[in-house]
Amino acid sequence: xxxxxxxxxxxxxxxxxxxxxxxxxxxxxxxxxxxxxxxxxxxxxxxxxxxxxxxxxxxxxxxxxxxxxxxxxxxxxxxxxxxxxxxxxxxxxxxxxxxxxxxxxxxxxxxxxxxxxxxxxx
Amino acid sequence: xxxxxxxxxxxxxxxxxxxxxxxxxxxxxxxxxxxxxxxxxxxxxxxxxxxxxxxxxxxxxxxxxxxxxxxxxxxxxxxxxxxxxxxxxxxxxxxxxxxxxxxxxxxxxxxxxxxxxxxxxxxxxxxxxxxxxxxxxxxxxxxxxxxxxxxxxxxxxxxxxxxxxxxxxxxxxxxxxxxxxxxxxxxxxxxxxxxxxxxxxxxxxxxxxxxxxxxxxxxxxxxxxxxxxxxxxxxxxxxxxxxxxxxxxxxxxxxxxxxxxxxxxxxxxxxxxxxxx
Numbered sequence: 001x002x003x004x005x006x007x008x009x010x011x012x013x014x015x016x017x018x019x020x021x022x023x024x025x026x027x028x029x030x031x032x033x034x035x036x037x038x039x040x041x042x043x044x045x046x047x048x049x050x051x052x053x054x055x056x057x058x059x060x061x062x063x064x065x066x067x068x069x070x071x072x073x074x075x076x077x078x079x080x081x082x083x084x085x086x087x088x089x090x091x092x093x094x095x096x097x098x099x100x101x102x103x104x105x106x107x108x109x110x111x112x113x114x115x116x117x118x119x120x121x122x
Numbered sequence: 123x124x125x126x127x128x129x130x131x132x133x134x135x136x137x138x139x140x141x142x143x144x145x146x147x148x149x150x151x152x153x154x155x156x157x158x159x160x161x162x163x164x165x166x167x168x169x170x171x172x173x174x175x176x177x178x179x180x181x182x183x184x185x186x187x188x189x190x191x192x193x194x195x196x197x198x199x200x201x202x203x204x205x206x207x208x209x210x211x212x213x214x215x216x217x218x219x220x221x222x223x224x225x226x227x228x229x230x231x232x233x234x235x236x237x238x239x240x241x242x243x244x245x246x247x248x249x250x251x252x253x254x255x256x257x258x259x260x261x262x263x264x265x266x267x268x269x270x271x272x273x274x275x276x277x278x279x280x281x282x283x284x285x286x287x288x289x290x291x292x293x294x295x296x297x298x299x300x301x302x303x304x305x306x307x308x309x310x311x312x313x314x315x316x317x318x319x320x321x322x323x324x325x326x327x328x329x330x331x332x333x334x335x336x337x338x339x340x341x342x343x344x345x346x347x348x349x350x351x352x353x354x355x356x357x358x359x360x361x362x363x364x365x366x367x368x369x370x371x372x373x374x375x376x377x378x379x380x381x382x383x384x385x386x387x388x389x390x391x392x393x394x395x396x397x398x399x
Binding site: 043046047048049050052053055056059074077078081082083 | 195198199200201202204205206207209211213216262
């Protein structure tokens with residue numbers, strides 16, 4: 001199963017990024033083959049709608065689940081339409097979260113925030 | 123004559139100055155362009171209000187024609203479109219109504235459909251016509267509301283007072299672009315001066331004649347006054363830091379209607395502006 005995770009650096013030793021839409025990288029990780037691919041998040045510099053663009057990229061890379069500390073409502077709507085489940089990360093380190101997911105210890109993210117849009121004026 | 127009242131910082135006294143200038147004029151139109159939080163109507167309490175909806179155009183997808191080429195998804199700078207499981211999704215609140223996706227669609231699968239983003243309320247209060255714009259929460263931009271407001275003012279009154287939104291962004295530019303004179307309201311704080319400098323640059327960019335009203339003046343050093351002196355900006359008037367004024371104003375009453383010295387102050391201010399413009 002392919003999972004997507006927002007991370008701060010393109011290394012397996014990295015940590016989870018607190019922002020979903022504006023994370024610098026996404027890890028696409030295959031839990032069966034252990035294959036890891038880091039994607040540069042082009043949505044990070046978007047003027048708006050970063051969450052939607054980031055979600056589109058994850059879908060286009062065939063991930064079936066997302067592990068993230070939080071997620072905005074627009075991105076969540078995209079994932080819902082694509083039948084992608086969102087799990088909430090627990091720890092700071094990437095490695096610990098992958099292990100927790102594989103053991104079935106992560107629960108579904110049930111709190112979707114309304115977004116942090118338009119701060120600082122437009 | 124169209125007079126815009128603006129300030130970089132919120133809470134410096136734009137509405138106080140706008141409302142009182144409109145009140146002391148014999149016949150005037152007061153337009154509240156602060157569409158995210160219009161409050162001028164609280165002072166005028168206008169009657170015989172007429173509502174008018176304001177809409178923008180957003181894309182509408184014909185699912186049978188769309189072949190998933192994603193030209194629109196890739197084009198949209200605001201990422202208002204996503205293509206998921208053979209369906210194109212439009213995120214209305216993110217769309218800035220540029221119409222680019224509709225123009226570019228090679229399949230003619232996109233058309234435009236109206237979406238209400240707010241409204242305009244027009245009423246009257248004694249000798250003042252009061253027009254307020256209201257943007258619905260969550261919408262991308264107040265510019266379409268301001269365009270409707272300024273084109274709907276219609277009849278040529280001697281004075282049109284435009285109460286601008288705070289800041290110096292697009293909504294402010296839209297509010298001032300067709301005005302004859304700009305009044306910058308400034309308070310005596312460092313933060314206030316920082317934002318006064320930003321609107322000062324803006325009105326110069328727009329080549330507008332302008333001057334500053336110093337609000338909340340008290341004894342001692344006034345950084346906003348120093349900024350005006352250093353930059354040779356005309357000081358149009360001074361409003362004191364006055365408990366009575368604060369009380370009347372926060373109670374939603376018009377100071378120049380109730381207090382003689384404020385009637386005189388704003389009458390003088392309007393006269394000074396008329397001479398400057």
